[in-house]
Amino acid sequence: MLRLDESKFDDQKLETGLLYREFRDVTYVEKPVSEIQKLNIFVPLAYFHEGIVNGYDKDTAPIFMPNTIGGYMPGPRDYPGNKTYPSSQKTIIAALNHGYVVISAGLRGRTLTAEGENIGKAPAFLVDMKAAIRYIRHNQDLIPGDTNKIITNGTSAGGATSAAIGTSGDDAYFEPFLKNLGAATESDKIFAASVYCPIHNLENADAAYEWEFSGINTWQRKIFVKDGAPGQPPVFEDATGTFTPEEMEMSAELKQEFITYLNSLHLTVDQTELTLDNDGQGSFLNYVKYFIKQSAQKALDEGKAVSKDSGVKVENEVVTDLDWSKYLHFITRMKSVPAFDDLEMKNPEPNLFGDGTIDSKHFTTFSQEHSKVTSQLADEKTVKAVNPLTYIGKAKTAQYWRIRHGASDRDTSFAIPVILATTLKNAGYQVDFAMPWNTPHSGDYDLRDLFSWIDKICAK
Secondary structure, three states, rough: OEEEEEEOOEEEEEOOEEEEEEEEEEEEOOOOOOOOOEEOOOOEHHHHOOOOEEOOOOOOEEEEOOOOOOOOOOOOOOOOOOOOOOOHHHHHHHHHHHEEEEEOOOOOOOOOOEEOOOOOOHHHHHHHHHHHHHHHHHOOOOOOOOOEEEEEEEEEEHHHHHHHHHHHHHOHHHHHHHHHOOOOOOOOOOEEEEEEEOOOHHHHHHHHHHHHHHOOOEEEEEEEOOOOOOOOEEEEEEEEEEHHHHHHHHHHHHHHHHHHHHHHOEEEEEOOOOOOOOOOOOOOHHHHHHHHHHHHHHHHHHHOOOOOOOEEEEEEEEEEEHHHHHHHHHOOOOOOOOOOOOOOOHHHHHHHOOOOOOOOOOHHHHHEEEOOOOOOOOOOOHHOOOHHHHOOOOEEEOOEEEEEEOOOOOOOOOHHHHHHHHHHHOOOOOEEEEEOOOOOOOOOHHHHHHHHHHHHOOOO
8 A cells, every 4th residue: 555656647847847747645654544644746757767857866866855834733745836825836846946856745733633533733743744754765666766865844833843853763752653554664764854943842942932032021923813724824913012020020930941941951062061140141142142143244245234223243344243132122022921832822832732632732831830721731742752852862863954043033032943953963963054144934045055055965
């Protein structure tokens, strides 16, 4: 059952003229629980005729796997020309043109139900992605491309997906879930992970947010109202708020939680330990500022404007310093407190940690203790299972990483991607990390650079 039917394909042509072969709606597990558990395969047609595209052939082309997960919602399989939400179809087209084999797998998400039960809560999205990777390896004699060069890609919760898949190769935790679905008994480790603004490390994300924004007691954002209809984006509306005295107290308490957490990690850069004092100052903050200053300098070097209101100090076109408080007021605070595990469980994240019958659960002790609704605390193993940091140094982690997080991204603390990048570096993995200037919460905005990075690591 888990063999690709080679006879079921269509040959198509991109507007650029590239001919490609597609295998659509391929079920990647023997016992699917949802129609979403299918994948689409796209291969430059040249690879079926001993041809070469951009220096790659059927044996050397990397296998690029972008996902469409956002907000931990279901991530449907994608295809060139797709006009529905969510879609990374432009990325698929660009990757095909570049000579990559592209595979888009449909992944379960937090709102999926079947026969009155929830079937998409954590860790379903990771289980499905692993099953899709195993399917590809199981059919490596039928699918062109190098299964030793599988590269995942995603943005936001999809970035977290790419990161967690990258760190957790062949980890035993997932085996029972994969067995229940009838996944192929292959390896699910990958070669490299491309990660844009990952919403991850959720159990520490509230505390990290308060370390960054504590003292800024107003917030402004588009607030989540409801999930969109099928094929449509979620519904948001503009909202602002000012903290109550109780919220200010919570912010201060969470900030201290983060300081304790960060210091427990013993992260290092150039043999210097990254730490924070009781005020949240220290070498870790300086390291975060370093990336933002580096970002501003790159923007200046490219002839872009850096606002005087941003707190970036420039002398003779050289960035000399960053006023941290001024910078945070410049980009503004987006979320209230707690930022993710909100006390009424209206955010996407508590909804991720429900179970078969309970829709949402708190996933931090802090929010459970302060909750304004009747609630349960999510299983700790499940919370840890979707955190990429859980597996570094313990599972088969991808050797190569490209992590991008916009310098004006307010959806999570800058600390979160910096911790991921630094932990990976400290464990000996190759990490390309940057925070593009004036870039909000978004991804796939630098595909030319991403593909150059992929080409470089594949040539090693």
